[in-house]
Structures are given as structure tokens and as C-alpha cells.
Amino acid sequence: QVQLVESGGGLVQAGGSLRLSCTASGRTFSTYTMGWFRQAPGKEREFVAAISWTGGSTYFADSVKGRFTISRDNAKNTVYLQMNSLNPEDTAVYYCAGDRSPRITTTQKYDYWGQGTQVTVSS
Numbered sequence: 001q002v003q004l005v006e007s008g009g010g011l012v013q014a015g016g017s018l019r020l021s022c023t024a025s026g027r028t029f030s031t032y033t034m035g036w037f038r039q040a041p042g043k044e045r046e047f048v049a050a051i052s053w054t055g056g057s058t059y060f061a062d063s064v065k066g067r068f069t070i071s072r073d074n075a076k077n078t079v080y081l082q083m084n085s086l087n088p089e090d091t092a093v094y095y096c097a098g099d100r101s102p103r104i105t106t107t108q109k110y111d112y113w114g115q116g117t118q119v120t121v122s123s
Contacts, residue, residue, distance in 0.1 A: 002026040002112045004096045009117030012086055016121070020081040022096030022114055030074035033099040035110055036081045038092035038119075045095065047106040049081060059104050063089075086121045093118050 008020040020036070035050035049060045049070040058070050064083075072079040079096065094117050097110035 002029070002032075002098055004098060004112055004114035006094065006096045006114045006117040009094060009119045011120045011122065014087050014121055014123050016086050017082070017084045018086065018119060020083070020094055020096075020117060020119070022079045022081075024077045024079075024098060024112075026077075028100075029077040029098070031100070031102075032112075033101060033104055033110075034070075034072060034079040035097045035099065035105075036070065036079075037095045037097060037108065038090075039095070039116075040089075040092040043092075045108065047108075048094070050104045050106065051079065052104055053102060057104060059106065061106070083119070086119075088121045088123045091119060091121050 003025040006022045036048040037045050039045040051058045051070045055072050067085045069082045096114040098112040099110040
């Protein structure tokens with residue numbers, strides 16, 4: 001069983017930055033596609049970004065393109081989400097997810113999920 005633990009959330013002012021981390025247990029992390037999703041109050045969970053197991057391919061939601069980057073360090077079993085130019089609309093619980101499939105997907109059909117970390121952006 002793979003466990004994912006997110007960290008790095010918090011309160012930031014509009015225009016600021018945060019870096020989220022997601023550390024995975026297990027020896028097969030390096031073979032997983034990894035994704036970030038978020039859920040704002042009263043809204044459905046939505047795709048944010050994803051990265052292939054090699055790190056060579058990334059994909060972003062239009063709402064975060066150009067502001068967020070995703071990266072991974074397979075030696076540390078960790079995936080990162082660097083969030084810049086944050087605005088109040090980015091306020092949400094952010095979830096890390098892992099998928100055994102090598103194809104990047106923007107759907108929520110990931111095999112493993114973390115518990116989430118709160119990101120709050122004040123205006």
C-alpha cells in the first residue's frame with residue numbers, strides 16, 4: 001500500500017508563493033504518474049497538474065498554467081508543486097495523487113490519494 005503525505009500548505013497573501021510537497025512511502029514511487037488536485041469550499045475537486053514518472057512530461061490546468069510548476073525527485077520519493085502569483089481563487093485543499101498508469105490523466109482516476117493540505121490566499 002502506498003501512502004502519500006502532503007505538506008507546505010498555509011496562509012499567504014495574494015501575489016505570494018508556496019511550495020507544496022508530497023512524499024510517498026513504498027519503493028515503486030518512481031514508476032507512478034503523480035498529480036495534484038484541489039477542492040475549494042462548495043466546489044468539486046479539480047485537476048491542477050500532473051507529471052510523468054520520468055518527469056519529462058507535465059500537464060497543467062488552464063487556470064494555473066504559467067503560475068504553477070510541478071516537479072519530482074524520485075530519489076526522495078517526493079513530488080512538488082510550486083505555486084506563484086497566488087490569488088484568492090487558488091484557496092483550496094490541495095491533494096496529491098499517484099497513478100500506476102504511465103499515462104498522464106486529468107481525471108480523478110488515480111490509485112492513491114493523500115489527505116490534503118490547506119492553502120489559503122488572502123486578498
